[in-house]
Amino acid sequence: MKILVPVKRVVDYNVKVRVKPDQSGVDLANVKMSMNPFCEIAVEEAIRMKEKGLAEEIVAVSIGPAQAQETIRTALAMGADRGIHVAADAPVEPLAVAKILKAIVDEEQPGLVILGKQAIDDDTNATGQMLAALLGWPQAAFASKVEKDGDGLNVTREIDGGLQTIHVALPAIVTTDLRLNEPRYASLPNIMKAKRKPIDAKTPDDYGVDIAPRLEVLKVAEPPKRQAGEKVENVAELVAKLKKAGVL
Ligand code: AMP
Numbered sequence: 065m066k067i068l069v070p071v072k073r074v075v076d077y078n079v080k081v082r083v084k085p086d087q088s089g090v091d092l093a094n095v096k097m098s099m100n101p102f103c104e105i106a107v108e109e110a111i112r113m114k115e116k117g118l119a120e121e122i123v124a125v126s127i128g129p130a131q132a133q134e135t136i137r138t139a140l141a142m143g144a145d146r147g148i149h150v151a152a153d154a155p156v157e158p159l160a161v162a163k164i165l166k167a168i169v170d171e172e173q174p175g176l177v178i179l180g181k182q183a184i185d186d187d188t189n190a191t192g193q194m195l196a197a198l199l200g201w202p203q204a205a206f207a208s209k210v211e212k213d214g215d216g217l218n219v220t221r222e223i224d225g226g227l228q229t230i231h232v233a234l235p236a237i238v239t240t241d242l243r244l245n246e247p248r249y250a251s252l253p254n255i256m257k258a259k260r261k262p263i264d265a266k267t268p269d270d271y272g273v274d275i276a277p278r279l280e281v282l283k284v285a286e287p288p289k290r291q292a293g294e295k296v297e298n299v300a301e302l303v304a305k306l307k308k309a310g311v312l
Contacts, residue, residue: 065175065234066121067110069144070165071103073128073135074185087283090185099135101247102180104142105240108247109210110178111143118212119176121145125168127161129153133263140258141250147263152275155186160268160275162194167271169199174235176217181206181239192239202232206241 075081075090076098082091099107110122124139126132127150136147150164169177182189196203204210204219208227211218216233222241232238250258268275296302306312 065119066123066172067113067119068123068125068165068169068172068174068177069103069106069110069139070125070127070161070177070179070191071107071135071139072100072180072183072185073097073126073132074100074183077101077184083284083286087285089281089284097131097135099138100180100183100185102182102184102240102242103135103139104247105242105244106178106180106238107139107142107144108245109207109238109240110176111248112245113176113210113212114143116212123148123172123174125150125165127152127156127164127268136263137258138250140261140263141255142248143254144261146261148266149263150266150268150271152268154275154277156268156275157277157279158188158190159194159278160273161191162198163273164268164271164275165191165195166198167273169195176234176236176238177201178238178240181241192237196237199235199237201235201237203237203239204230204232205237205239207238208241208243210238210244 076096079095084091113119114122122144123146124136124144125148126136133149136149140147148168177195179192192205193203204221206221207219208222209220213231216231217236218229218231219238220227220229296305
């Protein structure tokens with residue numbers, strides 16, 4: 065089985081994001097960019113499946129600017145086998161990403177696509193679900209455990225108030241939740257080896273996909289500043305304040 069893993073280049077999760085003064089978006093100048101953390105979990109899960117003998121090849125795909133190739137190299141250094149870079153300088157919305165991924169799936173015929181549950185830059189949480197719909201494949205979103213079961217997978221999903229385990233037939237779409245695994249760091253020899261792994265250079269036109277945006281961002285604003293806290297002398301004072309605030 066071949067596993068396709070879409071990986072997105074996003075602002076590093078440690079960076080304190082700044083909104084541009086004209087509120088048109090966030091400032092990306094001189095900001096550290098990295099692989100989306102949920103995509104790292106997706107790459108790790110694919111590698112573990114390969115290590116268990118459940119997959120033969122892992123293909124990492126990224127749609128984005130030239131630097132997205134570095135994100136693919138990170139996946140290759142972790143253990144993916146080859147990459148596909150689809151060049152796009154402006155941000156690409158989830159529907160267009162899903163359409164490009166559908167075309168890649170048609171070409172590559174993977175048995176499984178593992179995506180992050182969401183990209184931490186725009187938090188849309190949509191691409192995996194849209195891809196499943198476009199392909200007509202079963203989807204297991206927010207996976208916290210993936211196990212092979214017969215011809216399919218048993219996937220445990222984190223849902224409100226507990227865990228749900230579902231069975232999906234392959235081929236399928238899985239999206240990763242935070243607790244699925246802890247991604248490995250790439251070792252230096254593997255980083256060197258990754259430099260020789262192939263990355264195909266493609267464009268959205270190669271897949272016949274129009275990436276023109278369908279959404280218009282009206283405004284991006286900082287969240288309201290948190291109010292300062294208050295220290296209380298004793299429990300009675302705390303209870304009185306909570307009563308006054310209508311909490312008790
Ligand atoms: P989103 O739906 O934008 O929150 O993203 C969910 C997942 O879709 C990400 O974790 C990636 O696996 C995949 N994805 C989204 N955008 C891209 C992109 N430009 N290139 C590759 N994968 C992407």
